[in-house]
Amino acid sequence: xxxxxxxxxxxxxxxxxxxxxxxxxxxxxxxxxxxxxxxxxxxxxxxxxxxxxxxxxxxxxxxxxxxxxxxxxxxxxxxxxxxxxxxxxxxxxxxxxxxxxxxxxxxxxxxxxxxxxxxxxxxxxxxxxxxxxxxxxxxxxxxxxxxxxxxxxxxxxxxxxxxxxxxxxxxxxxxxxxxxxxxxxxxxxxxxxxxxxxxxxxxxxxxxxxxxxxxxxxxxxxxxxxxxxxxxxxxxxxxxxxxxxxxxxxxxxxxxxxxxxxxxxxxxxxxxxxxxxxxxxxxxxxxxxxxxxxxxxxxxxxxxx
Numbered sequence: 082x083x084x085x086x087x088x089x090x091x092x093x094x095x096x097x098x099x100x101x102x103x104x105x106x107x108x109x110x111x112x113x114x115x116x117x118x119x120x121x122x123x124x125x126x127x128x129x130x131x132x133x134x135x136x137x138x139x140x141x142x143x144x145x146x147x148x149x150x151x152x153x154x155x156x157x158x159x160x161x162x163x164x165x166x167x168x169x170x171x172x173x174x175x176x177x178x179x180x181x182x183x184x185x186x187x188x189x190x191x192x193x194x195x196x197x198x199x200x201x202x203x204x205x206x207x208x209x210x211x212x213x214x215x216x217x218x219x220x221x222x223x224x225x226x227x228x229x230x231x232x233x234x235x236x237x238x239x240x241x242x243x244x245x246x247x248x249x250x251x252x253x254x255x256x257x258x259x260x261x262x263x264x265x266x267x268x269x270x271x272x273x274x275x276x277x278x279x280x281x282x283x284x285x286x287x288x289x290x291x292x293x294x295x296x297x298x299x300x301x302x303x304x305x306x307x308x309x310x311x312x313x314x315x316x317x318x319x320x321x322x323x324x325x326x327x328x329x330x331x332x333x334x335x336x337x338x339x340x341x342x343x344x345x346x347x348x349x350x351x352x353x354x355x356x357x358x359x360x361x362x363x364x365x366x367x368x369x370x371x372x373x374x375x376x377x378x379x380x381x382x383x384x385x386x
Contacts, residue, residue: 088369091271095278100286105276107337111178112239114269115198118181119243121263122195136193136323137200139313140330144175145204148331151305159294167356168298169216170343174209176333177202177236182270183333183368185263187375189325197330199236205335213346274365281358288355295359303367306331325375332371336361 098105152172159165181194250258284292310331314324340357347353 087267087271088274088365088372091274092278092365092369095275096282098275098279099282102283104280107273107276107280110269110273110276111337114182114266114273115178115236116239116243116246117262117266117269118185118191119195119240120247121185121259121266122191122244122247135317136190136319136326137196139317139319139323140193140197140327141200141204143309143313143327143331144201145208147309148175148306149173151309152302155298155302155305159298161291161352163350163352164291164294164356166216166350167343167353168295168302168360170212170339170353171299171334171336171357171360172302173212174205174335174339175201175330176335177205177338178335179270179273180329180333180368182266183372184326184329186267186270187325187329187372188321188379189329189375190322191326193323194326194330195240197326198240201330202236202335202338205338209339209342277361277365281362284355284358284362288352291352291355292359295356296363299360299363300367303332303363307371321375321379325379328371328375329368332364333368334360334364336364 152169156165156169156172159168177198181191181198183189184194185191247255247259307328310324310328313319313327319327336357340354343350343357344354
C-alpha cells in the first residue's frame with residue numbers, strides 16, 4: 082500500500098511540476114535504476130537461468146507475436162493516421178529497463194527479467210525498420226553500430242557497473258549494502274515517474290482531444306494484455322514469480338527509445354511523437370495498480386526474497 086501511495090504521489094508531483102514548466106533529467110535516473118537492480122541481484126541465483134527458458138520464451142512470444150495481433154486492431158479506431166502510428170509504435174516495443182523494478186517490487190523473477198533485457202532490446206531494434214515499412218511506408222536503414230551503441234548504453238554499462246560494484250563490495254558489508262539499495266529501488270522508480278511526467282505532461286495540455294483517444298486505446302491495450310497474461314499463467318502453470326515477470330514485461334513499453342528512433346525517422350510528425358508520450362503517461366498508473374495487485378497476491382516468501 083505504501084508503494085502504491087508513493088507512486089501515486091510521484092505521478093501527482095510530476096504532473097504539477099510539468100504544469101509549471103519544470104523539467105527533470107530522465108535518462109540518468111533510468112540508468113541508475115538499471116544499475117541498482119543489477120547491484121541487488123543475487124549472483125548465485127544466476128545458475129537458475131537454466132531452469133527458466135520457458136518463462137523467457139513465453140515472454141518473448143507474447144511481446145513479439147501476440148501483442149502485435151492485439152495492438153493492430155485496437156489502433157484502427159483512432160481518428161488519425163498519425164495517432165494510429167504513434168500508438169502502434171508505442172505498443173509494439175516492450176520495455177527494457179523500468180519493468181524490472183516493478184517486477185522486483187511485486188515479487189517477480191528478476192533473474193529471468195535481467196536475461197530478457199538484452200534479448201528484447203536487440204529484437205525490437207532489429208524489427209523497428211520493418212515496423213516503419215509496414216505501418217508508415219517509410220524506409221529506415223538499420224545500422225548495426227546504432228543497435229550496438231544502444232545496447233551498450235542502456236544495458237551493458239549500468240548492468241556491468243552494478244554487478245562489478247557488488248563483486249568488489251567487502252563480503253561483510255555486501256548483504257547490508259544490497260538490502261539498502263533494494264530498499265531505495267521504489268524511490269528511484271518514483272523519481273523516474275516524477276521526471277517523465279514533469280517533462281511530458283504539457284503534451285496532454287496541448288491536445289486534450291487526442292489524449293482522450295490515446296488514453297482509451299492504451300487503456301484497452303492494457304486490459305487485453307492483462308487478461309492475456311492471466312490466461313497464459315494458467316495455461317503454462319506459471320508460479321507467482323514467472324507470472325509477475327510476464328505480466329510486467331507485457332505491460333511496460335519502451336517509449337523513450339521508440340520516441341528517440343521515431344523522432345529521427347519521422348521528424349515532421351509531432352502527433353506521432355505525442356501519441357508515444359501519451360501512452361507512456363498512461364502506463365505508469367497502470368504499472369502502479371499492477372504492482373499493488375501482484376503484491377496482494379504474492380506468497381509472503383516471494384516478497385521477502
